[in-house]
Amino acid sequence: MTKQATAQKSNVAELSAGKPKRIEEHIIEVVSDSGEGAQKCGQTFGTVSGKMGNGVWTVEIIPAEIQPPARSKEGASGVRIRLGSKYMTNMGDQADLVVALNEQVLYNRIENRAFREGTVVLLESKWGEDPQPQIREDYAKAVADFKERGLIVHELPLEKECLKIVKNARKGKNMFVLGMLCRIYSRDTQRALDEISTAFARKGEAVIKPNHDLFKAGYQYAAENLDYHYEVPPEKEGIQNPTIVTNGNTAIGLGVLASGMDCLAMYPITPATSASHYLADVFHLTGGFMHQAEDEIAAAAYAVGSSYSGKTAVTITSGPGMALKTEILGLAVMCEVPLVVVNVQRGGPSTGQPTKIEQGDLLSALYSMPGDAPKIIMAPATISECFHFMITARKLAEAFRTPVIVLTDANLATAVQPYDRPEPQAEWLAAPIDQSEWDKNIPAYDWDEETGISPRPIPGQKGGEYVLTGLAHTKRSKVAYDSMSNQIGCNMRSRKMAAVATTLQKPEIYGDKEGDILIISWGSTMGAVHESVDRMRKDGHKVSNVHLRFLHPFEKDLQEIFSKFKKVMTVELNYSDEPDAPLTNDATRRYAQLATILRNQFVMDIDCWSIVQAAPLQPGVITEAVLGRLEKLN
């Protein structure tokens, strides 16, 4: 337990029944075996809270297997909801209150440092009376252990209570728990009942009614038996602007629709596939087609083929899939075929940790291709940006005739948050395929000397006939047998990146423009980093943050921004050597990925702090790490 965690203990003081206690925010978890509906419970709770005007950030807790053993640590399935008065940008630190449907799954969360001293655990008590002596013994041992760890455990007969209403409590306990949570956090019950009706609308009244009854029973039970009763008033009551709630993968799918791309080629891979699932469901709404290819290579090749024939296509994958797509992306760079590639990063190397977050694919996105293969690399920082970046990526790909890699991660993929509903514009849609006659005198790569940019002939354009080739080629796309053509081609492709850079803006500085430490971050960690910066600044530390959206080329004026700080360091979720690790010195230390390229680009001593522990960054963890660096600085 961290120092900071103990300090928060007072947040969950037990209260007498009656008037709810006002709080700014709480972190709630519902954990169970998979298949018990904990996620449904959490999502509904999140939606109800979002509709009330609260800030909400929801993260799924996903086991690696479809049917993991019951009552096991590795089988933990569920959801974390961070509920607050203000807008929420990340999953926060340790949980304040947990509902657990068995005691073993809690060990998973303990291992993930999800709890602190004083975290309240509402635990299903039926295991204490299980017919199997081993289960009774495990249960008793665990409860004693939880208390030992400082958790406040309440054993509740959830199953018994549910059996008063339904025959099979496994199918419905989640709604009972939802009722409990809605009472504890003073949620709008009518909204919750409406959500349940919507969720089960297809199944009809026969299913809706018992779920409503379970919800009401849970609410009643909490009111009569639990002293926890809070109020989390939203800053502004209700929905202010038109708002939608999605996870990042769905946002990517929506972005693909809104961008006017009409071909997705994919191969199933965790944690990217849900974006494709979503598009498979809705792509017909914009006339698009999703191709499930025979492998990752074929998916990328299909997308490149489709892009070559007119409109920009997209392929969505994760790290191991990117490894396979490498040769196709190299071709797309070489032949200047616009293409959007989404990499929902997971833990690596190799198969790594399929369901877990990591930001480990930045260097491979940049450098994995043979030869010099520059391309645009972007990383959305929020779920809303997952949507908007797809439109930007398509436009950049077409304007600069290049692949664009969009790096998201498992955290953005599965986290759920309310955000402003985008208002789709006609200009976001891809233009129709140009079939006008092509001036024969203009070669297939009519490179502008200054920018490297050239217009692209599309099959069907009379006079534009050319043979695209991955071999070194001339302006006319003829196989180059001379010594200079390859040099010129490389120059032009590289110059395009310099041209892209001229279109980018200076990034915003979060905090003061000068100070002791500047944290540089990228991707899904922004919310946690900002919160950490807020805390440190509140304590008088001179810490600021720059969060990068473009990793290649970089946004403007970074060097100037860096120069105003005593120390510049990245905070990332990929591997780096700690400076004091055994046998590690300046000559051998391996830096985090963004730090590596920043050091290289700006020839500055940029430090880094990074971990690869299969979980999103918590603001408290960042604060501790940065304060450690700050201590050494002063």
Add this chain to the structure above:
Amino acid sequence: MFGLKADWSLDVQDRYFTIEDYEGAQPRWCTGCGDHGVLTAVQKVCREAQLEPEKIVNVSGIGCSSRLPHYMKTYGFHGLHGRALPFASGVKARRPDLDVWVSTGDGDCFSIGGCHWVHAMRYNVDMTVLVFDNAVYGLTKKQSSPTSPCGLKTNTHPTGAFLPALNPLTVTLGVSNVSFVAQVVDWNPLLVYETIKKAHAHRGTSFVRIIQRCPVFVEDVHKEMQNDPSQILLLKHENGIPTNEAVERIYPNSVEHDPSDWNGAMAIARDESKVPCGLLYHNPDAPVYDDWSNVGLSMSDEDKLAGVNKALDSFSI
């Protein structure tokens, strides 16, 4: 004929294409290479069908065969080793108006592209696939290929290839939803032309294995067959590849084979004592992938925006 309709005096097509309209760069294949003849046949088929050059896309992988797009004056896609089929499928995905051709080889298609080969046959995208099978890797200078005969001495198997050669016909015929499988030898120009013409006319993936000579590295592989036409089994049928008396005189062994008969095709393909030449299998009714991939092409921007809004609204709170 010659692109003019019978009532030519009333309705003359405004564009008429000659062989020259399909001729790209001067081919750089070796003298005596079988690829030259195939290229000529492809150009003749294009001319015969009066295809607009700008609507043709010749896709290829890597290898000698895969240089073909450079020698055509059309759009071309000379991609990566083994990947011609998925590239070609992607080109066709949203462009039903394009005429897509694939040139690939025994290494490109059956070895590094093996996975794509099987699946492309099943997708049955409307395209014409020509496999130039010379039983050796030529461009990389004489390594064994999957179809190298057992015992063939190559740079990778200097004492002779260990394994029996892969039979591409049985593999292709074995794939569900395969719709057109033909085989021909490169040294009979008439048969090559007629086979490619029939393949091009088929809607779906037409797979044509062209047994082809590489005089530089494995001159002997097909020598015997060339000198002894009785090793070839000519497949004849009114729905098959048209032949004429001259062809039938050259090949004394022939059989009436109905290309709709899959079992018969498989039996012919499995019998390796003879090299079948002609149309082994043809199912014009096999589902074509384009019928799915083309859906939604004509949607207006207004309808697309309405679709996006509908999708967004389902997440509104």
